[in-house]
Amino acid sequence: MDVKLNIKRFDPEVADPQPYWEEFTVTIEDNGTVLDALIKVREDSDGAFSLRCSCRSSICGSCAVRINGHAGLACKTQAATAIKDGVITVEPAGNMPVIKDLVVNFDSFWDKINEIEPYLKPEGPEPEAEYIASNEAMLHLSDVTSCIMCGSCFSDCTVLEVDPTFLGPAALAKAYRFTADPRDGDENGLSIDRLEELNKPTGMWDCTRCMECVTACPKGVAPMERIMALRDQAMEAGFTNTNGARHTEAFSDSVEHSGWLDELRLVPKSVGMTNVSALIGYAPIAIQAITHGKMPPIIHKKLPQSKNVGKIFDKVDGPEERGRRR
């Protein structure tokens, strides 16, 4: 099968280096992968074309690139299914500086992984024999431990795109791998120090829940879902003094008691009712909303039968139920 590739290239060794697009057509097996096509480019068309790859079996995590605008492993993507309008577009992974062609500098990725201290930190007294973890607890971690550090999630993270200080999906998912491990933290498996760190700005609350990382991950780690679980762990551990935690609580409270969202009160409750400077900061937006007839209703009416919604909250998320889950 002939495959046309449009590849974003970059050569740092020329004067005034700029990225540029170059088209190649190569012949691969009908069931070949995008990686097969890229290797063919290097073998047949341009020996200086640079890419990282090793195992060709989605194990090593070397060949993450953007294919048609979205990150993924070139070796795990069938070329035939990736052809859009007759061509496969390949770019280097995003959110990392390009070294040459499809090779990017992973330093910031690894710095963030190191920042969360990616090793078990038991705090209680040492057991007499080995640390014991239940099968159930380890099975729960099996998805998140499948991470092969390919950087696909990091590449497509919409927050990292605007804020390189964000810890990012890979490091936060890795952090969850420890906070959810019964051997980490105190004798009850509570990793309070980690949660305190992750609760700070640039941590768990900065995720937008956009799901790009869930879509990009080739191994089913679903980093965003781990970040949501971190938030739940942090709130359960008592870290409730953040706009994020207050937002979740105010949102939940509104739905529980009226059946729907009280938008007007959500913002002040999220930033904190005593946070005068933040509230003043929102005043121009509020005035603008009033003058344009966009202000949510001042009296927030309950939905009919909203008591039944409250009952569901009690049954599924009441104190008894939350205690049992812990």
Next chain:
Amino acid sequence: MKYAFFPGCVSRGGCPELYPATKLICEKLGIELQEMPAASCTGAGVLQEKNELLGDTLNARTFAMAEALDLPILTICSTCQGVMSQANHRLKNPEYLAKVNGFLAEEGLEYKGNANPKHLLWVLIEDVGLDNLLKLITRPLAGMRMAPFYGCYIVRPTDALEFEDNPGRETALEQIIETIGATVVDFEGKTRCCGFPILTINEKNSMAMVGKHTSEAKDLGADAMITPCPLCHLNLDSFQPKAAAQAGRDIGLPILHMPQAIGLAMGLSPKEMGLQRHIVNTKPLITQLGVGAV
């Protein structure tokens, strides 16, 4: 054609122009909307971060109400769509469904698993048909350059949103833009995040996202942006002046709810579509359309 209508919280709150605009175009389309006044908020992904089972139970309650009416669900919010699709995807597991139904029994409700919540965007393509929509376009938005902005929850994750069985969903908004006679301005940000979920958590990042996407579309020559998500609209429109100030540049890109753009092309007036309620000035756009003042 009749649907159980799920308007979502924001079309009755921070974006009050969306609800009446939807009603007016549905009337023209011959779509009857049966309200479900007791249906609760979907949880918008926020409740789900606290307790997924809780969110799924609330959505199953809504699905059961629609089943009782024997009607498919129609929504006008990308976020509601995504959250309902994800809940419905998980509820395909019979054991999980039984557990959730256990919580609904007291209210006399049972979800049988047959709901198929659909955003108006998909209804137009899959149920109404673009040919039929085209017949109602009396004032094509010719010459208008429109940038699509989907909202995360109507494009990801593709399995719960059943993209494989419904391949038209991937380019649905572009198809609508073309049907109403406008020109698509394709840009990288169209499926990215508007930043709304972190507005009160990290406003700087949220505004950076608004600034990035609206500037990119504007610089590619867009006259307006069109979105099926009222949450995106809130951030991209209401907060665009703030985002522009942070970016240190002018943007001034009107953001239209999808039903508004369709309504204008159906000959409805800018006032009927609620364009006077937008924060970014829509007057230049209305002048360009040549349809008179707001």
